[in-house]
Each structure stands twice: as C-alpha cells, then as structure tokens.
Amino acid sequence: MHLPLYLRIRYIDGVETPVREPTFLILTALAAEPLHGYGLITEVARLSDGRVSLRPGTLYGALDRLLDAGLVTIEREEVVDSRLRRYYRLTEHGGDLLANETERMRRNVEAATVRLNTRARRGTPRLSGGIA
Amino acid sequence: MSDLERRYLRLVRIFYPAGYRNARGTEIVGTYLALSSPDRGWPSVADVTDVAGGGLRQRLRAIGATGIGPGVRLAATLALLTATALAGGWAMLELNAWTTAWFGFEQHGTSVSLGLGVWAAWLLAAVVHVVAPGRWTRLAIGLALVLTVAVVPLAAVVDRSRPPLFVLLAQVCLGFVALGVPGQPPVWLRLLPVAGAAAALPVAATFARNGGDVLLGYYGWPAGQVLPGAGMALFLVTLLVGVGLAARNDLRGAWALLVLLCPIGMLWLHPLAEELAVSMYGGGPNADWTTLATAAIIAAVAAAIVMSAALMVRRRLAFTHAAVERCTACGSLTSDSAKR
Structure with missing residues (x-):
C-alpha cells in the first residue's frame, strides 16, 4: 500500500529521508550494540570526530521519532546510582534503513571519486603567464 | 539528591508535558x-535552551505537529525574507528626507523615530543570516523580536514616535515564524533576506517621492498599501x-502555507479592519484601534483553526494508515510497510 499523497512530505513514518546526519549517526552508533542515552551521545561525538555534539533534549526527541518509526526499540532498563538507564537497540527495520542509506551514500562517494579522478588525470587548469 | 539534579528536574517539570516527563x-x-x-x-x-527545545518538540508531538519540520523551515525562510524586506523599506522611509512630514514638529535632528532601531535590528538579522546561519541567526532574530515588542513601552516612556501597532504586530508574527530558519542553508538562501531588504529600498524611495502630503499620517498610508501587498506576495510565492x-x-509548501497563514493575516490587518469599520460603524473605511484589534483576533483565530484542522486530519489519516500497515496478529509493521 502506497502512502497517500497528502501524507507524503518526504517522511517515512515520521523520519525524513534521506536521513539527516545526526539521525544517521544515532543509527550507526546503535548498529554495533545497544546503548543508553549518555553512551549514544559520546558514541555519536566519537563517530563524527566531535563535529556532531548531541544534547539530551535533541537526542531523546530523535529517539522518540525513531521509536515511533519502529527503527529503534528499548532493549532493557537498569538503575545505576539510583538513576534510570534505558538501553536502545536497532530493529531489523532500522538496520535495513541504515543499510539503504549507507548504500546511497556509498554510490555518491563512488560517483564523486570517479569524477575527481577524471579531473586529476586531465590536470587542474592553471593560470597562463603567471601573476603580474 | 544534589542541587543540580533538583534544578534539572525542575526544568524538565516546567518544559515537558506531564505524561512524557x-x-x-x-x-x-x-x-x-x-x-x-x-x-x-x-x-x-x-x-536550559535544550530542555526548552526538547519540551516544545514533545508538546508539538502531542498535538501531531511533528514531521512538518521541512514545511516550517521553508515558511521560516520566506518569513525572514518578508520581514527583512519590510524592515529595509521602513528604514528607508524613516530616513528619507521626503518623509520628514511624518514626524512634523516631533522630529529631533536625524534621530527620526524609535522604529529606526527596530528596523536596524531586523537588517542586522539578515546580515547575520549570511555570515552565521543557524544559532546566531536565531539569536539575532530573537533580539529583533524583543526590540520590536519593547519599542511600544519604550516609546511611551520616552515620549517619542514609534511605528504603529499593526505594523509591529505583522513584524512580530513574521519574526516568530522566522525563528525556524534552517541551520545550514545553501549560499543563495543565505543571501535571500539581504537581497530582499536591498530590493525594498528603491520601492520605498518611490513611495516616499510620490507620497506627498498623504505621508503625513505616520506609516498609515504606506503601511495600508505595502503590508497587504507584501502579504499577497508572500501568499503567492508560497x-x-x-x-x-x-x-x-x-507537500512542504502546503505546510509552509498553513504556518504562514497567521503572518499573512496580520499583513492584511489594515484592509480587514477597514472592512470591519464599514460594517460596524457604516460610512467610510476608517480603521480604528477597536477594528484593528478585532481584525487581529479574527486573523489569529482563523489561522489557528485552519492549522488545527489540518493537523487533526493528518493525525487521523496517519493513524488509519498505521493501523492498516501493522500486522493484525502481533501489531508489528508488515513487510510491505517496513520496506518504506
């Protein structure tokens, strides 16, 4: 069954596609193992070399969307130092979406690499006569 | 429990809806x-900003308003363009020698009206959007919004001229929508508000040159012409x-149009108030404070009703869609829907 036109706003079940970088990094962080909120924030920062720094309000908003879309699920809960920790894991649906997004980006990278190599073989245009 | 934990809990209690917190x-x-x-x-x-933003997102989610983000970002870009174009035009009229009659004996040297500071803040937001889009732009828009509101009591205290309320109200509505500007827009989108303000300058100069005596009614005549024109242009472009x-x-454009309904209504405030004046008092279309306030309430309520109805329809359709797409036995997504 196709999504009706009036609902088709470049979303799939509440998740914008192609997914934005923070969402992609959250899914990537969860691909290896279930993580709790703090673990997710540090892992996303590590994956992006510190470029993407999620804050809890933003993270839990994104997790809610991913939970609603069935891309992520709650693995388990535990209490550490009298604080609740929930561990999230990627669902099969989430894994499929991450794989599709990775494939899409891989094709883009390949296309860009081919073009850049062609450009390098042709040689970069240079100024003739030098700078006066 | 530490003081810090108690303070975070208080913030969460203030900003998040009860069920979610x-x-x-x-x-x-x-x-x-x-x-x-x-x-x-x-x-x-x-x-604190993050808790407030997270809480707002949850409240929007509760009424089914999530997932319209791209529409809001498109609306914000168009709202900022309109707000800065208007600010450029008003600044030109405030400074222009042909419009000195606006202020008559109230004019004090080159410092013509407190409005000039307000419009300068909006033009600054357009410049910040070029050099530092995202958080800094939102801060600049926030500052312009604060000044646009604060100019009303400030003018009363220092006894100086300020733009009329219906001009400021339209600007405030545009500014609130503009707070949703995208964080990393392409270069041509970053330049759009500055281009809009620059394009408004010759239009304002033409108004000022041809205005003559009608400009005596401080903002009244040009605002009555320009604001509905800007509203119509915003509507048509969207x-x-x-x-x-x-x-x-x-369907980003459809959501953008719904978000912009309130600012567009506020830009049309003066003609609406004139129509109300004719029907309420009879005689000529002479808008006064009562008719302007009534028109503003009508525009705001109508925009809220249309937006609420659209969100309700969307939520109902999404619910129906989700019900169809889930397995009747276990409630999981069917393979067909999971592929999407």
Missing part, C-alpha cells in the same frame, strides 16, 4: 547529570513554491 523525566535528567562536570551547581544556558514541490509529491 513521568515516563522519561528521570532518564533525561540522568543523561544531563552524566554529561555535566562534578563541580557544576547550575544547568548551563545551553542545557503557493507557487508549494505547487512546484507538490508536483514532486513533496
């Missing part, structure tokens, strides 16, 4: 505490963009 409050606070240094006693400004996007099964 009962389910998630301690988890969110625990994450803030895990991220904070041991010697910290108070939540940082960035954390409609055209929306139709273009809808042709590619992308």
